[in-house]
Amino acid sequence: MVSLSNHLSPAVPSPHALTQDELKTLVGQAALDYVVRGQWVGVGTGSTVNKFIDALGSIRHEIAGAVSSSVASTERLRALGIEVRDANTIERLAVYIDGADEIDGKGYMVKGGGAALTREKIVAAQSDRFVCIADASKRVSVLGKFPLPVEVIPMASARITRQFAAMGGRAAVRMAGDKPLVTDNGQLLIDVQGLSISDPLAFEAEVSQWPGVLTVGVFAFQRAHICLLATDAGVQTLRFD
Numbered sequence: 001m002v003s004l005s006n007h008l009s010p011a012v013p014s015p016h017a018l019t020q021d022e023l024k025t026l027v028g029q030a031a032l033d034y035v036v037r038g039q040w041v042g043v044g045t046g047s048t049v050n051k052f053i054d055a056l057g058s059i060r061h062e063i064a065g066a067v068s069s070s071v072a073s074t075e076r077l078r079a080l081g082i083e084v085r086d087a088n089t090i091e092r093l094a095v096y097i098d099g100a101d102e103i104d105g106k107g108y109m110v111k112g113g114g115a116a117l118t119r120e121k122i123v124a125a126q127s128d129r130f131v132c133i134a135d136a137s138k139r140v141s142v143l144g145k146f147p148l149p150v151e152v153i154p155m156a157s158a159r160i161t162r163q164f165a166a167m168g169g170r171a172a173v174r175m176a177g178d179k180p181l182v183t184d185n186g187q188l189l190i191d192v193q194g195l196s197i198s199d200p201l202a203f204e205a206e207v208s209q210w211p212g213v214l215t216v217g218v219f220a221f222q223r224a225h226i227c228l229l230a231t232d233a234g235v236q237t238l239r240f241d
C-alpha cells in the first residue's frame with residue numbers, strides 16, 4: 001500500500017511551473033535526508049541522480065563514500081572528491097538512491113533509459129532500502145509506455161527480439177549514432193515498445209530467464225521502498241512499505 005506525504009521545499013516560496021532541471025535539482029537535494037551519515041551510499045545513474053551527486057558533494061565529509069552503478073556516476077562522484085568502492089568490497093548498503101523511467105503505485109519501476117540497468121540492479125540488490133528520485137512525469141498506473149530497456153548478449157539479440165514480438169512488443173537495438181550502443185558491461189541494449197506490464201513480478205521473472213538476457217529493465221524484485229516525487233508544489237514522499 002502506498003502512503004503519501006507532502007512538503008513544500010523552502011527553496012520554493014510559492015507554487016509555480018518549475019523547469020525539468022529545477023525539479024531534478026529539488027529532488028536531488030531532498031534525497032540527502034535519506035543518506036545515512038558515516039556509511040557507504042549506493043548511487044544510481046542519470047540526469048536526476050547527477051543532481052543528487054552534486055548535492056552529495058556538499059556532505060562528502062559526512063559519508064564514508066559511494067558504491068556506483070556506472071562509469072559516468074563514478075567519474076562524477078570522484079570529481080567531487082567522493083571515494084568510490086567496488087560493489088564486491090561492501091556487503092550491505094543502508095540505502096540506494098536512483099532515478100526511474102517509470103514508477104507505479106507499488107514502487108515497481110522501469111529503468112535503464114541511461115543504459116546502466118544491470119549495475120543498477122546489482123547495487124539495488126545489496127541495499128536495504130531503495131529511494132527513487134523522479135519528477136511527477138515518471139508516475140504511471142501501468143508500466144510499459146516507456147520503451148523497456150533490456151541488456152542482452154549480442155548473439156541472442158535477434159532471437160530475443162522475436163520473443164518480444166510474440167508478446168506483442170516491438171524491439172530494436174539501441175544505437176549511438178550509426179553504431180549499436182555498447183554498455184559499460186560490453187553488451188547490447190534493446191528497447192521494447194508496445195508492452196503493457198500489468199504483472200511486473202511475473203514479467204521480470206519470465207524475461208530474466210530467457211537465454212541471452214543479462215538484465216530486464218523491470219525493477220519489481222528490486223522495487224523502490226520510497227519515491228521522492230518532484231512537483232511544482234514541492235517534493236511528495238510516496239512510501240511503498
Ligand code: 5RP
Pocket residue numbers: 044045046047048049098099100101110111112113114115116117120
Ligand atoms: C539509467 C536509469 C535512470 O535512472 C533513468 O533512465 C532515469 O534517468 P533520468 O533521471 O535521466 O530521467 O535507469 O539507466
